[in-house]
Amino acid sequence: MGRHTVLDAEGRKRLQGILQRWGTEQGNVIPILQELQEAFGYVPQEAVREVAQALQVPESRFFGVATFYAQFYFSPRGRxxxxxxxxxxxxxxxxxxxxxxxxxxxxxxxxxxxxxxxxxxxxxxxxxxxxxxxxxxxxxxxxxxxxxxxxxxxxxxxxxxxxxxxx
Ligand code: FES
The missing domain is CATH 3.40.30.10 (Glutaredoxin)
Known part of the structure; x- marks a missing residue:
């Protein structure tokens, strides 16, 4: 079995779409988290890393916000x-x-x-x-x-x- 990643071709496409919509301003942490969760079913750490890099915002800011709002999940949810x-x-x-x-x-x-x-x-x-x-x-x-x-x-x-x- 290969290493599991949510950022396969399909995942990358979803991430690109989110970055295109929100990737130019730094203040959009919450809508980005919401879209990540919608796209992947949870908030994958590797996706946050890429978004944080693109926006030049520390990852910790995303996780700080996501932890504060109980609506965000960091691991995949069951069916x-x-x-x-x-x-x-x-x-x-x-x-x-x-x-x-x-x-x-x-x-x-x-x-x-x-x-x-x-x-x-x-x-x-x-x-x-x-x-x-x-x-x-x-x-x-x-x-x-x-x-x-x-x-x-x-x-x-x-x-x-x-x-x-x-x-
Ligand atoms: S305690 Fe009120 S519904 Fe369970």
Missing amino acids: HIITACSGTACHVKGSERLVAALMRELHIPEGQDTSSDGEFTVQKVNCVGACSIAPVVIIDKEVKGKVSLQGLLRELKKLKGAKGKDG
């Missing part, structure tokens, strides 16, 4: 995003147990959020405003309430089954 609410009501109803089960089932190591096959990202958020149906889990934008451990594992199995039908 499926599972978001578990960990607000108070959901916590009381056992959301931690749900998250732990997901991490275990998907073999996601401590401190990481995405499965090694790139299929699933598990994230926690604060109260999503649906406390009356706690615990709440959002699977690919679909809000599920009163989620049981068994129900969640069933959903997971469905998603896993959906990926490799041809094998």
